Amino acid sequence: MNQEKRTIVIPSQLLGDVKDQKAGSGTFIENGKIYSEVLGILNKNKDFINVTPLKGRYDPNEKDFVIGIVMEAMQSLWLVDINAAYPARLHVNEVPWDVEFGETEKYLNYGDVIMAKVLIVDQEKKLDITLKDRNLYKVKGGNIIDVEPSKVPRIIGKKGSMISLLKKYTNCRIFVGQNGRIWVDGEDEGVKTVINTIKIIQKESLSYGLTDKVEKLLKKDAKDVQ
Amino acid sequence: MKSDIKLFENGKRLDGRNPDELRKIKIEVGVLHRAEGSCYLEWGDNKVLAAVYGPREAVPRHTQNPLRAIVNARYNMAAFSVDDRKRPGPDRRSREISKVISEALEHVILLEKFPRASIDVNIEVIDAEAGTRVAGLTAAAIALVDAGIPMKDIPVGCAAGKIEGKVVLDLGKEEDNFGDADLPIAISPRTGEILLLQMDGHLTPQEFDEALNLAIKGCHEVSKMQKDAVMKKFEKEGQ
Amino acid sequence: MSITPSIKKDYLVKLAKNDKRVDGRKFDEFRNIEIEVGVVKKAEGSARVRIGNTQVIAGIKMDVGEPYPDSPDSGVMTTAAELIPMASPDFEAGPPRENAIELARVVDRGIRESELIDVDKLCIEPGEKVWIVFIDIHILDYDGNLFDAASLASLAALMTAKVPAEQFELGEDYPLPLKEPPVSCTSVKFNGVVIMDPSLDEEEIAEARLTVATDQKGDIRAMQKGLNGSFTVDEIKKVIKDSIDNGKKIREQLYKSVGK
Numbered sequence: 001m002n003q004e005k006r007t008i009v010i011p012s013q014l015l016g017d018v019k020d021q022k023a024g025s026g027t028f029i030e031n032g033k034i035y036s037e038v039l040g041i042l043n044k045n046k047d048f049i050n051v052t053p054l055k056g057r058y059d060p061n062e063k064d065f066v067i068g069i070v071m072e073a074m075q076s077l078w079l080v081d082i083n084a085a086y087p088a089r090l091h092v093n094e095v096p097w098d099v100e101f102g103e104t105e106k107y108l109n110y111g112d113v114i115m116a117k118v119l120i121v122d123q124e125k126k127l128d129i130t131l132k133d134r135n136l137y138k139v140k141g142g143n144i145i146d147v148e149p150s151k152v153p154r155i156i157g158k159k160g161s162m163i164s165l166l167k168k169y170t171n172c173r174i175f176v177g178q179n180g181r182i183w184v185d186g187e188d189e190g191v192k193t194v195i196n197t198i199k200i201i202q203k204e205s206l207s208y209g210l211t212d213k214v215e216k217l218l219k220k221d222a223k224d225v226q
Numbered sequence: 227m228k229s230d231i232k233l234f235e236n237g238k239r240l241d242g243r244n245p246d247e248l249r250k251i252k253i254e255v256g257v258l259h260r261a262e263g264s265c266y267l268e269w270g271d272n273k274v275l276a277a278v279y280g281p282r283e284a285v286p287r288h289t290q291n292p293l294r295a296i297v298n299a300r301y302n303m304a305a306f307s308v309d310d311r312k313r314p315g316p317d318r319r320s321r322e323i324s325k326v327i328s329e330a331l332e333h334v335i336l337l338e339k340f341p342r343a344s345i346d347v348n349i350e351v352i353d354a355e356a357g358t359r360v361a362g363l364t365a366a367a368i369a370l371v372d373a374g375i376p377m378k379d380i381p382v383g384c385a386a387g388k389i390e391g392k393v394v395l396d397l398g399k400e401e402d403n404f405g406d407a408d409l410p411i412a413i414s415p416r417t418g419e420i421l422l423l424q425m426d427g428h429l430t431p432q433e434f435d436e437a438l439n440l441a442i443k444g445c446h447e448v449s450k451m452q453k454d455a456v457m458k459k460f461e462k463e464g465q
Numbered sequence: 466m467s468i469t470p471s472i473k474k475d476y477l478v479k480l481a482k483n484d485k486r487v488d489g490r491k492f493d494e495f496r497n498i499e500i501e502v503g504v505v506k507k508a509e510g511s512a513r514v515r516i517g518n519t520q521v522i523a524g525i526k527m528d529v530g531e532p533y534p535d536s537p538d539s540g541v542m543t544t545a546a547e548l549i550p551m552a553s554p555d556f557e558a559g560p561p562r563e564n565a566i567e568l569a570r571v572v573d574r575g576i577r578e579s580e581l582i583d584v585d586k587l588c589i590e591p592g593e594k595v596w597i598v599f600i601d602i603h604i605l606d607y608d609g610n611l612f613d614a615a616s617l618a619s620l621a622a623l624m625t626a627k628v629p630a631e632q633f634e635l636g637e638d639y640p641l642p643l644k645e646p647p648v649s650c651t652s653v654k655f656n657g658v659v660i661m662d663p664s665l666d667e668e669e670i671a672e673a674r675l676t677v678a679t680d681q682k683g684d685i686r687a688m689q690k691g692l693n694g695s696f697t698v699d700e701i702k703k704v705i706k707d708s709i710d711n712g713k714k715i716r717e718q719l720y721k722s723v724g725k
Contacts (some may be wrong), residue, residue, distance in 0.1 A: 008457065010371060010453060010457065011379065012377070028378055030378070035378070036422065037377060037378060038376045039374060039456065043256055053374050054460060055372065056262075056373065056374020057280075068466050069470045070468075084283055085280070085281040085283070086283050086342070087342050087344065089282065109467065111468060111470055111471035113471065124341055125342075127594055140472070141476075142472055142476065143473060143476040144472065188483065188485060192489070258520070258551065258606045259518035259520075260551075260606055260608065261551055261606070262552065271507075275551065279554050304505075304547075305526065305545065305599065306505055306525065306599075307507055307508075307524070308507055309507060314545055314561075316558075348549060348558075350551065352522060353504075354507060
């Protein structure tokens with residue numbers, strides 16, 4: 001990660017000029033000037049200006065891995081909550097089972113948790129997800145933790161460094177959805193440690209040296225349990 | 227309403243303020259656990275709480291706009307927030323204020339990004355002392371920022387008025403009750419656009435100009451406080 | 466609307482089998498309680514209470530009015546609760562529905578049956594004029610156990626309330642005449658396990674709920690069972706015992722926060 005100070009910007013803050021850079025995500029243009037449209041972290045270089053939101057619901061991207069909760073079983077599809085502004089649709093064609101028309105409830109029902117992938121986000125923000133992939137399935141056991149979607153990259157860490165630490169020291173199975181949902185399963189003490197550590201990561205997400213700090217805490221916790 | 231109260235004494239107002247001085251304002255960002263964005267704001271003796279949910283699919287379905295999000299701002303005064311207990315529930319005054327605040331917020335939120343959705347803003351007045359609508363809108367704006375709602379500006383409100391023939395900024399309770407005019411406004415501070423404007427009382431066109439300029443000046447002062455409060459809250463996460 | 470994932474219920478049940486709760490509390494343990502009084506200047510009395518992340522404000526307003534015909538020498542007390550939309554993504558704007566009404570009435574009974582407000586001392590002119598006490602509860606943040614938070618906030622507000630006699634030219638302002646406060650403790654049951662002071666997750670899977678209000682002697686003043694599950698007699702007896710024990714502790718904290 002860059003060691004430069006992370007600059008936080010707020011909506012309406014002037015960031016640059018279209019003459020100098022391209023206006024990227026999280027920005028808007030007015031009279032040739034580029035402004036931030038959201039509370040977030042500024043990413044500015046000689047080519048473009050982006051703002052990564054610090055808060056807000058999950059903004060779905062195709063191919064994102066998400067953890068969904070089934071809201072409703074309809075005749076030929078399910079409606080799934082993926083923590084976006086809208087529910088996602090899971091069509092019977094997008095699941096690994098052979099589902100008869102009207103028999104959707106036999107496979108997935110209200111409250112079921114699924115590991116899914118975002119298939120399509122269309123112009124009207126209609127969302128389609130799929131379960132057709134080796135790593136996708138209906139979840140059994142474990143617990144779900146909700147976090148700010150903007151903190152997910154930090155929880156995963158550079159090349160998965162943070163999440164690997166968590167798995168190593170707690171012996172838990174952990175899956176992180178891009179949509180701010182995390183599934184964890186393991187021994188009670190391990191799960192508790194995962195939950196508490198993720199709380200700390202969220203709170204101090206912008207700090208430097210967080211990975212080292214977390215490793216120290218996890219080592220200490222593991223020792224205490226023994 | 228006339229009374230024996232003198233609103234000016236030696237050039238100072240009842241609470242010791244100068245004519246162009248704001249009451250004391252205190253702002254806390256992100257004070258609620260469930261709401262996606264929230265703000266607690268004290269303005270003089272006003273205490274307001276604002277909370278935001280959304281964007282989320284608008285319900286009932288017939289209220290959905292296929293092209294953009296709708297803003298549902300609900301302004302409400304708690305029963306215990308006023309001198310004479312107010313019966314719970316929206317009265318006509320609250321519904322009107324809810325409407326003008328919704329409309330002001332709609333102008334700055336990037337609604338086209340969320341077709342069929344609603345952005346629900348809840349403003350509760352816990353303690354009331356004149357100027358609750360501008361305090362409420364100002365708090366709502368911060369709650370929207372805290373919720374990560376994309377906007378082209380952070381709206382801000384402030385009121386001016388006239389007491390004993392003199393135009394003043396930010397009316398206090400007695401000034402609102404016994405003064406000659408009240409002009410609450412809200413602006414988009416980046417562009418200077420007027421997003422909310424109501425007036426009641428009696429002002430000559432020149433007095434109106436004076437009051438409007440004063441209110442706009444007040445808005446900019448409060449805008450700086452809004453921004454400082456947000457930065458203070460989120461910069462802490464970076465330490 | 467927020468949906469409870471089914472695996473969450475399984476997880477809570479699994480923990481409970483090992484005598485554990487998600488936040489590490491014991492079954493009969495309350496979350497951290499914070500009580501702040503005098504938070505609303507316009508009210509005759511007010512308090513803000515936090516139990517964990519649940520946050521509630523109660524305000525007391527008083528007015529002069531007519532007594533009830535069957536008690537011409539007594540003051541009047543009424544309790545209302547608002548589950549305002551900001552407190553939860555599931556609360557809708559509109560007139561109070563059954564949940565808000567039940568909440569208000571249970572809090573009201575606890576206060577009324579314990580005779581906390583000395584209504585005999587609130588008579589101005591027998592049969593004509595008495596003091597009316599309005600208790601208004603505003604739920605600001607819902608994270609489980611509204612009953613106890615609402616009740617505690619109402620108590621703290623009442624215990625610091627002043628009768629606004631000056632405003633009505635009836636003499637000087639004086640403290641609202643009160644007797645001893647009842648303290649309410651709420652428990653829920655799921656999968657055969659009974660726990661006290663449910664957090665939001667625990668409340669979402671609760672099958673039955675029991676609120677018990679006790680006084681300083683350890684006697685019971687009000688009870689309410691809610692939801693469509695059931696309790697055994699033994700479970701009820703245990704809940705009463707735990708409510709008396711926790712009630713004592715909470716009462717101490719309540720007295721401290723109102724400055725007694």
